[in-house]
Amino acid sequence: MMYWKKISVMLLVCSLLHPAKAQVIKPATRPNATQQALLQRGYGMFIHFGINTFADVEWSDGTIPAARYQPDQLNPDQWVRIARDAGFRYVLLTVKHHDGFCLWDSRYTDYDVAASPVKTDVVKAVSDACKKYGLQFAIYYSLWDRHEASYKDHRAYADYMLHQLTELFTGYGTIAELWLDGGWDKKPADWYLPEIYQLVKKYSPHCAVSVNHTIVNEEDKRNYTVPGDMTTDNQYFFQYFPADFRLWDPRLANLADKKQYLHEGQSYYLPFEHTICLSKRWNWFEKSVEIPTRDLDELEELFYWCTSNQNTLVINVPPSSTGLIRDYQANAVIALGKRLGLKKSRALPQNTKRISLLQPATASSNYPDASNRYTASAINDGNMETRWASADTVAQVEMVLNDREPFDRISIFEYQDVKNDPDGFSQWRIPRIQAYSLAVYNNKEWKTIYVSDEPIGDCRVIRFPRSYQGERLRLSVTRASAPPSIYEWNVYHAKEQQQR
């Protein structure tokens, strides 16, 4: 560990010499300039594109011939134009995935676009389009490389990475973010991250750098805490240091997400960047099958969930093997941007106040479980990993409200059963809840404010044309195909306070 300490001291000296730049992570309880820029960007389009796009796979082992890469309508300008039209603030491109295939002509490998039938430098095309459309440019680079011959020699491979990153950081203008992945394949120290970090900051001083699975439960042990549980300051540790923000793809942070993380006895401020797929399933590289996108209600709710509380969001919108983003996916993110008014101001839109968080909740039954995982309190705990489940198909769940808080919007995230479709990519999502109603209790009576016999599904947003106030809110499930289960049930403060 001596090496680490030396680097830390060196970085500290650097930062003291250039205090105005503040580009290097230092113990702090507030965002530094790099982090402020990251939070201000806030909402990016993730673009997975590469050799896997042409093989209908998520990951490959570096042996797919470069000749397979052959988009017949390659058009990175279209990708970034869609990002601009959708109101994204930056684009995050997979310049190299675990397979080692590079989207630019790298001097240090033959496994790249230059060795393929379509030699366009995609990194340049995307970074140029970002300049053209006024978006920031960010890159994803996999540490894990299943193709590169030097990979097993840690030092030699670190040099390979440093050479490639030098190409990337000197050839394509300012890079806002470096997203490193696949760290699990070697010990943290074997990646020589401090050298990577230093190189990056030399060329793009405010580039935000991180490695997937940034945080662990104990220093020097690979024992992870998911973001849904990171609700205590100074309890968890850097696995990869230095890093400017946290990553834990594709998990969602807790609404009580904390920002202070430890390294060698010091506490650092670290926001979290969410990574989600536009697609309803875990689908990073686009497939030959057209997989449905999440619907607008869910995307809107996830946008607010992920961009609130000093965290950020990237949504993956991958081009297909034609080299174009498919229209139905472009339509989904552009419609989301329109709904959110993302192009109306520089600042991202804010949700109204969530008045349901941690309010006392009770249910007609809880699904029996030795560790008591399915209790009603899971329904508004701000944690998308936990859920309430009933023991019966007919069920009621209630939460106490503050009757001085008017509300006009409710969202429900249902747990769905999932079956794999015979096509190998599609899934059948089977909502359990088929009919339900919502009622509010006020002045000693229950008033039904919503009745539906359409399934809830992944996420349903119910908007009221007036505001309500009440002491309690009840969700009655009147018909279900299996015991209903709900991740989160959100109630939002009214935009306008008028009442009928």
Add this chain to the structure above:
Amino acid sequence: MMYWKKISVMLLVCSLLHPAKAQVIKPATRPNATQQALLQRGYGMFIHFGINTFADVEWSDGTIPAARYQPDQLNPDQWVRIARDAGFRYVLLTVKHHDGFCLWDSRYTDYDVAASPVKTDVVKAVSDACKKYGLQFAIYYSLWDRHEASYKDHRAYADYMLHQLTELFTGYGTIAELWLDGGWDKKPADWYLPEIYQLVKKYSPHCAVSVNHTIVNEEDKRNYTVPGDMTTDNQYFFQYFPADFRLWDPRLANLADKKQYLHEGQSYYLPFEHTICLSKRWNWFEKSVEIPTRDLDELEELFYWCTSNQNTLVINVPPSSTGLIRDYQANAVIALGKRLGLKKSRALPQNTKRISLLQPATASSNYPDASNRYTASAINDGNMETRWASADTVAQVEMVLNDREPFDRISIFEYQDVKNDPDGFSQWRIPRIQAYSLAVYNNKEWKTIYVSDEPIGDCRVIRFPRSYQGERLRLSVTRASAPPSIYEWNVYHAKEQQQR
């Protein structure tokens, strides 16, 4: 028939004497002043309330004791306030249904509110509230009366009706519309309609009068044509004369609905008033069970369907046995009004142009049927009574488009299977289509513009954030629980012509 002719001549003479008033239906090919006022109103709230509300039935036979009528929170002001908030232009109240129970204290019967525990004159309360909130007031009155002792003596019962209508038309200010029902229980002549018509016009000269099932296939025969088939001028006949508009509850007019109808060799102009339930099922008097409302997409599409083409729409929003309209139903119509912008101008909003109507359509298969009822052409024939059905669960249907017409909105009305719920009132609506996509063909390639794995259901509206143009449009059903079947598939001209 001599009597009819005498009355006709008399009416003609009246109208010649008062040509400026033009309140009496005359042969014409354009709307008269009464009809113009009807079309200008255009959108009304139907209110079914009465003895049936307290017995959980649609119809009763006149033997339910008046004592059963006992709303404990009767509040007609709330009904009309909701109508106002929802942007309705008039309220149509059932002052007497087939059971004969009257919502006002009628001198001519004891079967009315005055004989019940809650003596409020509901007709007065509603007409007063209409004045207060600036809405027009209209009444539904059943010809068929299962309580009134004089009913079997046609002349005596006609006098009973004339007396009651005199009470109604002299006691409650101007009445915009008289909706007569239950005509099937006697021969048309036995209702003495010309006398009713004359009486009405005497007190409210521009009151529009009609009888349910206004039109028949042949003069003097009870052989009905549903509005979906009324696509030829001067082919069908008045069953009930005189009448100012057509009724055929609860059917929908054809988009090629015609307006010229015959009576004794003369052709009359007659718009059609649609009557639909807010509820998803045929549910006129409110039940103890809370039945779901149609969703906003369907209501919006039905609004445009029913108010276009010189026709009008009333939506039934019935108060419950408390005497109040339930909140979830008020929310549905108010949200609809907000979405349509009904309170922004006096004129009703217009739909963009439907570019799919009667375009050539083909399908991968048609459900086998001797009379060829389920062909692809049913899918855009402007007739909500006809439908295409596939022979297989996997199916495709295509329509030819004019590629110079940009579109940005598509709606699909699916035929659903329906099962009755054990509660006796609710229904299970079972969509067949579970996953589908839309693609447009242009410049020799198919482009997928929408993909969904959520059921279509009664009506799904798909809005695109850009406009498309193409030579053909394809709906691919990729998963269904039964052979898919679609009533109508509408494609609408783009609001803005910008393209990506």
